[in-house]
Amino acid sequence: MYLVELMSAYLRMMSSDSIPERQRRSIPWILWAIWKNRNLILYADTQESLIFHIQQAFEETRLWNDVNLRQEPVDNLGLNGEKKRWEAPFFGVVKCNLHSNWRNDKLHCGVAYIIRNHQGNVLHHARDAITSSPNGLTPELRCLIWTLRSMKDLGYTEIMIGSDFKDVGEAVKRPNDLPLFGIFLREIQELCLMFQSVVFETKSILSNQIAREIARSVLCDSRFNSYLALGGPVWLHQRILREASSNCS
The missing domain is CATH 3.30.420.10 (Ribonuclease H-like superfamily/Ribonuclease H)
Known part of the structure; x- marks a missing residue:
């Protein structure tokens, strides 16, 4: 029950204006990344860096938004797909x-x-x-x-x-x-x-x-x-x- 309440609390954060929009949109993917890392620990006896999973979650969020929302201008990407503008890291990094x-x-x-x-x-x-x-x-x-x-x-x-x-x-x-x-x-x-x-x-x-x-x-x-x-x-x-x-x- 505690886990469900915790996930619900994080999902409610998606409507909080005090959190940058980029991070709010990434919350579902971050929760999914945590779940996948948990399964790796339990069933494969291995663990990857959680920071790596979170950065991957940010990238998956961006790709989903590009395809579904079309909010980011095309010229925000360089020739090799690098970001043209500086982007902040995840909290704690x-x-x-x-x-x-x-x-x-x-x-x-x-x-x-x-x-x-x-x-x-x-x-x-x-x-x-x-x-x-x-x-x-x-x-x-x-x-x-x-x-x-x-x-x-x-x-x-x-x-x-x-x-x-x-x-x-x-x-x-x-x-x-x-x-x-x-x-x-x-x-x-x-x-x-x-x-x-x-x-x-x-x-x-x-x-x-x-x-x-x-x-x-x-x-x-x-x-x-x-x-x-x-x-x-x-x-x-x-x-x-x-x-x-x-x-x-």
Whole structure:
């Protein structure tokens, strides 16, 4: 009886204006994901990350809405299906967008990350300069290692990593395909094990614009001093507010 009441309470939340619409619409799929995970535990003696199931539920919700409601404009998707606008993570998870501004194998490279919660509020952001790299993937992997170390030190446990460099997620999933980058990928895998859950998400350039702007400022404005700060950079305040407000509609 308690389970039925609990599910009914969650379904009633779908009409609550205090919850972002995207999350309200996902409630039935999230409940279904929890049920499937429960069956895996009971009958298959296995368990997948609940965060993975929830993110999958969000994606299934979006696909259902695209087909049945037609509320999301077509141009909100990139060429490879990536979101053009930034989307907030699920409650209890933080999303970290990162970027490395690589130009060539001679120059230093600017790296940056920005961490936001389910309401789009910026928790931390950081910027640094790293030495030159022979290709574009190397600084992105170095940026990811730097970011994961920092997020661990800051005490985050359930995280999403958003990058518009699509090869990063593929490299982490299949490290044996890229032996040249093995030393970086092994360290990334070891760092990921230190979190309760890590989800990698490929973003479009537009949805990763804040992290790109911070990383770009290293070379464009000669800002080579590294820093870690609470909240977001003042000069990007209005853009951050717009991205946060777009997730509350």
